[in-house]
Amino acid sequence: MNSKLKVALSVAGYVLGTAAGITAIVVGAIQSQPGFIVIGVAFLGAVVVAFIAGAVASPRGSISGPKYGAKFTPPDWAWWVAAGILVVGFVIGGILLAA
Numbered sequence: 001m002n003s004k005l006k007v008a009l010s011v012a013g014y015v016l017g018t019a020a021g022i023t024a025i026v027v028g029a030i031q032s033q034p035g036f037i038v039i040g041v042a043f044l045g046a047v048v049v050a051f052i053a054g055a056v057a058s059p060r061g062s063i064s065g066p067k068y069g070a071k072f073t074p075p076d077w078a079w080w081v082a083a084g085i086l087v088v089g090f091v092i093g094g095i096l097l098a099a
Contacts, residue, residue, distance in 0.1 A: 042089020053078030
């Protein structure tokens with residue numbers, strides 16, 4: 001995949017994740033629904049973890065044949081932490097919305 005496209009998708013993910021989190025918090029505050037607020041905070045937490053993971057990504061490089069180069073890979077723990085935050089947020093938020 002083109003590196004400019006990867007950057008554009010990453011930025012879009014950060015922006016849309018932040019927008020979803022803020023929207024859920026605002027809707028939860030307007031409708032007095034704490035479940036939406038919990039889900040919104042989970043979105044914002046996952047975005048923060050992903051952003052930090054991208055900032056501390058370390059280069060991985062190789063020289064193999066005619067190709068050479070490196071790519072920055074975020075730490076593996078970041079994906080699990082972000083996914084865990086979202087799963088816990090959705091479960092707790094869903095329970096609060098169902099109650």
